[in-house]
Amino acid sequence: MYRTHILVCGGTGCHSNNSGKIREAFEEQIKARGLDGDVCVVGTGCFGLCAVGPIIIIYPEGAFYSCVTVEDVPEIIEEHIVKGRLVERLLYHEKALGNKAVHSLAETNFYKKQTRVALHNCGVINPEKIDEYIARDGYQALIKCLTEYEPQQIIDIVSASGLRGRGGAGFPTGRKWQFAKNQVNDTKYVCCNADEGDPGAFMDRSVLEGDPHAVLEAMTIAGYAIGSHQGYIYVRAEYPIAVERLKIAIAQSREYGLLGKDILGTGFDFDIELKLGSGAFVCGEETALMTSIAASLVPVLLSRRSRACLENRPSSTTSRRTPTSLR
Amino acid sequence: MKKSIADIMAIRESMQSQIILRDNVDAEKEIHLIVGMGTSGINAGAREVFNALVDYVEEHELKGFRVTRTGSLAGEGHEPVLEVRVPGKDPVVYTDTTVAKAVEIIKNLAK
Ligand SMILES: Cc1cc2nc3c(=O)[nH]c(=O)nc-3n(C[C@H](O)[C@H](O)[C@H](O)COP(=O)(O)O)c2cc1C
Ligand code: FES
Numbered sequence: 001m002y003r004t005h006i007l008v009c010g011g012t013g014c015h016s017n018n019s020g021k022i023r024e025a026f027e028e029q030i031k032a033r034g035l036d037g038d039v040c041v042v043g044t045g046c047f048g049l050c051a052v053g054p055i056i057i058i059y060p061e062g063a064f065y066s067c068v069t070v071e072d073v074p075e076i077i078e079e080h081i082v083k084g085r086l087v088e089r090l091l092y093h094e095k096a097l098g099n100k101a102v103h104s105l106a107e108t109n110f111y112k113k114q115t116r117v118a119l120h121n122c123g124v125i126n127p128e129k130i131d132e133y134i135a136r137d138g139y140q141a142l143i144k145c146l147t148e149y150e151p152q153q154i155i156d157i158v159s160a161s162g163l164r165g166r167g168g169a170g171f172p173t174g175r176k177w178q179f180a181k182n183q184v185n186d187t188k189y190v191c192c193n194a195d196e197g198d199p200g201a202f203m204d205r206s207v208l209e210g211d212p213h214a215v216l217e218a219m220t221i222a223g224y225a226i227g228s229h230q231g232y233i234y235v236r237a238e239y240p241i242a243v244e245r246l247k248i249a250i251a252q253s254r255e256y257g258l259l260g261k262d263i264l265g266t267g268f269d270f271d272i273e274l275k276l277g278s279g280a281f282v283c284g285e286e287t288a289l290m291t292s293i294a295a296s297l298v299p300v301l302l303s304r305r306s307r308a309c310l311e312n313r314p315s316s317t318t319s320r321r322t323p324t325s326l327r
Numbered sequence: 328m329k330k331s332i333a334d335i336m337a338i339r340e341s342m343q344s345q346i347i348l349r350d351n352v353d354a355e356k357e358i359h360l361i362v363g364m365g366t367s368g369i370n371a372g373a374r375e376v377f378n379a380l381v382d383y384v385e386e387h388e389l390k391g392f393r394v395t396r397t398g399s400l401a402g403e404g405h406e407p408v409l410e411v412r413v414p415g416k417d418p419v420v421y422t423d424t425t426v427a428k429a430v431e432i433i434k435n436l437a438k
Pocket of ligand 1: 165169170285
């Protein structure tokens with residue numbers, strides 16, 4: 001078992017600041033020093049303080065290093081890992097606290113009073129390892145829904161929770177699911193709106209990059225609740241890391257039988273496909289989004305209205321932001 | 328390979344101990360064990376003490392414990408030094424710590 005975990009942020013902000021190279025440098029040097037049985041290097045999603053990236057957090061101390069460069073790696077290994085001394089000059093210094101060094105992420109002014117719900121796995125797990133998601137209670141909600149609840153009970157729970165759409169309109173999610181469930185049709189779809197056209201907004205990206213299985217699990221629950229067997233995630237192509245992690249996550253879930261036919265032996269079928277958008281702001285609007293998905297599904301020209309309804313089948317479009325709040 | 332519900336539960340169980348170290352507990356509420364790892368500390372076996380404590384936390388999936396290393400703790404000539412901080416109490420410093428002693432200490436704290 002590992003006694004030290006070096007978490008290197010692999011979100012887009014830190015990644016574009018060379019965090020991939022930093023992770024490789026750690027991996028190489030840890031190996032070269034024969035510490036690889038003792039120390040693991042983990043790439044994570046965004047820690048939420050991108051402005052001071054690249055960020056590295058080392059456990060068990062929880063030491064929070066900011067603005068790290070590849071050149072800092074040998075010093076961190078020598079001082080922190082080998083000798084056990086925090087590298088003071090790289091610790092995050094909080095301006096609001098008189099430039100005092102902050103020792104862990106939880107102590108920063110930004111996080112001190114927060115409990116992370118939608119982002120609780122971001123910056124904690126390796127988003128490319130389904131087992132780490134499972135360790136943090138991932139897929140427990142799905143198991144519970146499939147084994148203990150009827151679809152209507154799930155909708156009742158969502159309705160009673162008061163959860164409202166996070167895509168902007170604030171529409172009650174339980175009611176939306178109820179409408180979709182009430183539709184009599186053999187084919188229904190769950191669409192996840194991960195277009196995130198809003199300039200400068202990266203909350204969807206954070207979750208997709210840092211905790212992709214949470215999106216898959218939530219969509220599967222929605223599918224079970226409304227009687228759908230196919231989901232689509234509409235994600236912008238300008239999010240290459242998010243797309244890559246989603247692809248990995250979908251492949252892992254299929255391998256484990258958490259997507260596909262007869263999920264976990266419960267008899268429920270559900271699968272998810274990715275659709276890449278080209279980043280037109282309007283495609284985040286739900287009817288445009290469904291048109292865009294349908295256009296790539298059905299090559300023939302359909303009337304606008306029928307395309308908007310995804311081959312005329314009822315669909316439930318839910319913002320990426322909404323289901324991850326279901327936890 | 329496709330998994331059953333029991334398989335998923337087993338993965339959860341076995342993986343939890345591997346990521347327990349990453350739990351971010353409220354720093355003011357957790358029990359903090361600090362091992363002095365200056366040069367003389369390391370020579371006297373501080374690394375073994377640190378390793379034993381981390382292993383204990385992982386094996387027993389202890390929540391609310393943080394084991395950390397630090398450069399040097401006072402106690403020259405009596406390394407390895409282990410400082411224990413329990414919230415709301417005065418810190419306690421143990422000297423000449425051995426692996427067995429350290430495990431005994433954390434075992435008692437975890438009760
Ligand atoms: C021009 C326009 C752009 C939109 N862009 C997004 C978007 O990027 N992401 C999103 O979730 N919702 C977006 N919406 C809102 C969606 O139309 C829709 O209300 C939402 O996805 C529904 O999900 P919810 O009920 O979970 O909030 C946009 C709406 C308009 C009019
Ligand atoms: S991308 Fe690294 S903290 Fe956001």
